[in-house]
Amino acid sequence: MTENRQDNRRILALAWPILVGQLAVIANGVIDTAMTSRFSATDLAALAIGASVYVSIFVGLNGVLSALSPLIGQLFGAQRHEQVGAEVRQGVWLALFLTLGGGVLLLFPQPLLSIAHASPELAEKASSYLRILALALPATFGFRIYASLNTAIGRPKMVMALQVAGLALKLPLNALFIFGGFGIPAMGGPGCAAATALTTWMALLAALAVLRSDPSYRPFRLFAGGLGKPKWAAQRELLRLGIPMGLSYLIEVTAFTFMALFIARLGANAVAGHQIIANFATVLYMLPLSMASATGTLVAQAIGAGSHADARRIGMAGIRLAALLSVSTGCAVWLARDLIVRAYTPDPVIIAAALPLFVYIAFYQLFDSVQVTTAFVLRAYKIAVIPTVMYAVALWGIGLGGGYLLGLDPLGISPQPLRGAAGFWLGNSASLALVAAGLLWYLRIVQRHAGRERTTSRELA
Structure with missing residues (x-):
C-alpha cells in the first residue's frame, strides 16, 4: 500500500506540469479561432481548412519523433548519461529529415487543399497559412526534442513554463499580425501562422539557452563534438x-x-x-x-x-x-x-x-x-x-x-x-x-x- 501511494505521488508530480503545458498548447488554437473570427468569416474558414491540413501532417510526424521519450527514459534509468546526449543528437537528425518531408507538403499544399473544394480565395489564404507554418516546422520539432528529453528525465516544469510563456506571447503577436499595426499590414488568418512561427522559434532559442546554461544537463554532454553524423542504426531504432x-x-x-x-x-x-x-x-x-x-x-x-x-x-x-x-x-x-x-x-x-x-x-x-x-x-x-x-x-x-x-x-x-x-x-x-x-x-x-x-x-x- 505504501509503495502504491508513493507511485501515485510520483506519477501526479510528473503529470501536472505536463497537463498545464498541454492545455497551454491547446489554448493557442482557441486563441487563433477566437481572434480570427473577429477579423472575417472568410479568414476563419481558411484557418479551419489550413489548420486541419497542418494538424494531419504535424500529428503524424510529431508522433514519429515521440519515440525519443521512451528511449531516453530507459537510458536515463540505466544511468547511461552520455548515451542520452547521443540519442538526442540522433533525434535532431531525425527532426531534420522529418522537416524536409513535412516542409514540402506545407509549401506545396494544393493537392491536399483540393479535397476541400474551397473557393480560390479560401485556398489562397489557407496556402499562405501553411507556407508560413513551414517556417515554424524546424523550431516545432526542435522544441519537441527538448520536451521529450525533459519528460524522459522527469523535469517537465521548464517545458511547461516555456509553453505558458509562449501562450502569453501569442496573444499580442496574434493581434499584431491578424489586425495589423506598427507598419505591419493586416494578414487575417495567415497572421496566426506568423505569430506561431515567431513564438515557436523564441521558445526553441530559450530552450537551447537553458540546455547550455543549466549545469544539471552537463552529464548528458548534449553539445559534445557538435551534431556529428547521422548513425543509421540509431535512426532505424527511432523509426522502428x-x-x-x-x-x-x-x-x-x-x-x-x-x-x-x-x-x-x-x-x-x-x-x-x-x-x-x-x-x-x-x-x-x-x-x-x-x-x-x-x-x-x-x-x-x-x-x-x-x-x-x-x-x-x-x-x-x-x-x-x-x-x-x-x-x-x-x-x-x-x-x-x-x-x-x-x-x-x-x-x-x-x-x-x-x-x-x-x-x-x-x-x-x-x-x-x-x-x-x-x-x-x-x-x-x-x-x-x-x-x-x-x-x-x-x-x-x-x-x-x-x-x-x-x-x-x-x-x-x-x-x-x-x-x-x-x-x-x-x-x-x-x-x-x-x-x-x-x-x-x-x-x-x-x-x-x-x-x-x-x-x-x-x-x-
Whole structure:
C-alpha cells in the first residue's frame, strides 16, 4: 500500500506540469479561432481548412519523433548519461529529415487543399497559412526534442513554463499580425501562422539557452563534438518505434475527422452538437494523456534500471489512477452538462443536439484513459506495432464502421435512439473499450515475458 501511494505521488508530480503545458498548447488554437473570427468569416474558414491540413501532417510526424521519450527514459534509468546526449543528437537528425518531408507538403499544399473544394480565395489564404507554418516546422520539432528529453528525465516544469510563456506571447503577436499595426499590414488568418512561427522559434532559442546554461544537463554532454553524423542504426531504432507511434496518432485523428464528415451529412445542427462534444472531449483528454506520459516515463526509467517488478507495479498504478480520475471527471461532467453546453452556445437547437451526447463522455473518458495509459506503458517497453494494428482495426473498423451503420442506418436496422451523432459516439466508445481491453491483455503478456527474461539473465549470471 505504501509503495502504491508513493507511485501515485510520483506519477501526479510528473503529470501536472505536463497537463498545464498541454492545455497551454491547446489554448493557442482557441486563441487563433477566437481572434480570427473577429477579423472575417472568410479568414476563419481558411484557418479551419489550413489548420486541419497542418494538424494531419504535424500529428503524424510529431508522433514519429515521440519515440525519443521512451528511449531516453530507459537510458536515463540505466544511468547511461552520455548515451542520452547521443540519442538526442540522433533525434535532431531525425527532426531534420522529418522537416524536409513535412516542409514540402506545407509549401506545396494544393493537392491536399483540393479535397476541400474551397473557393480560390479560401485556398489562397489557407496556402499562405501553411507556407508560413513551414517556417515554424524546424523550431516545432526542435522544441519537441527538448520536451521529450525533459519528460524522459522527469523535469517537465521548464517545458511547461516555456509553453505558458509562449501562450502569453501569442496573444499580442496574434493581434499584431491578424489586425495589423506598427507598419505591419493586416494578414487575417495567415497572421496566426506568423505569430506561431515567431513564438515557436523564441521558445526553441530559450530552450537551447537553458540546455547550455543549466549545469544539471552537463552529464548528458548534449553539445559534445557538435551534431556529428547521422548513425543509421540509431535512426532505424527511432523509426522502428516512431513510425507505428506516428501512425497510431494519425489513426486517432482521422477517426475523429471522418466522424465529423459523416455526421455533417445529417445537417448543420447535428454536426454543431457533435463539434461541441468533440472539442470538450479533446480538452478532457489532456488529463489522461498527461497521466499516460508521466506513467510511461517512470516505467521506462524502471526498465532502464533493470527493475521490471517496479516497472510492472508503476505501470498498473498509473492505469488505475488514470481510470479513477476519468470516472470522477465523467461524473462531474454529467452533472454539469447543461452549464457546459450553454457555455459553448446559446442556440437551443444546438443545445438539444449536444446534450444527449454527454452520456457517452463518461464511458468514453474511462475507456480512453485506460487505453492511452496502457499504450504509453507499452511504448516504455519499446512496443508500438501491435497496439497500432489494434487502433486501426478498432477505431476505423468498429468505431467508424459501426458508427456509420448505427448513425446513418444504411441497412434500416438501427434503433431510433442510436441514429444520428449518438450512433457514431457509441461506435467510437465501443472501439475504445475494445482497444483498452486488447492493450491491457497484451501488456500482461509483455510484462510476463520481460519478467522471465530478467529471471533467466540472473540465473545465467
